[in-house]
Amino acid sequence: MEHLVIKSDILFYQYGELPEDVRQLVDAAKEATYGSYSPYSNFCVGAALRLADGAVVKGANQENASFPVTMCAERAAIFNAQSNRPDQAVTAIAIAARNARGFVVEPVSPCGVCRQAMLELEQRYGRKITVYLYGQKGVYAIDGAGALLPLSFVDGSMR
Secondary structure, eight states: OOOOOOOOOEEEEOGGGSOHHHHHHHHHHHHHGGGOBOTTTOOEEEEEEEETTSOEEEEEOBOOSSGGGOBOHHHHHHHHHHHHOTTSOEEEEEEEEEETTEEOSSOOOOOHHHHHHHHHHHHHHTSOOEEEEEETTEEEEEEOGGGGSTTOOOGGGGO
């Protein structure tokens, strides 16, 4: 038997420590929460992507009484970008969430489905996506979606 340890390197920033372009991306994610339609959970999530050309694309979660039909903010932004700007790789994503009390205290993390979608996007363009997770306590910065999904299933897994 062999014992394997899988680690992720995560940087933790106070909001004011972030470079200006990252603060703008985080602010866009926070702003995107106001486009959320979440009458069931009252949990508003926003995502903002930076494309290779510098453009920012936003998305917000959209709920439905039939919960499997719900769309997460991350995938809403990704599918928007891929549908309208397929020639542009995504270089970064910021994610923020708020509830009835305001923005969440701890940085919010994407669900497994969104992690897989981000990983596939990295595979598609052959480059990592820097992930920023916002909370009132601070911002996690993660070098690539793969760090959020160790032992992931990708195209190469089927060969």
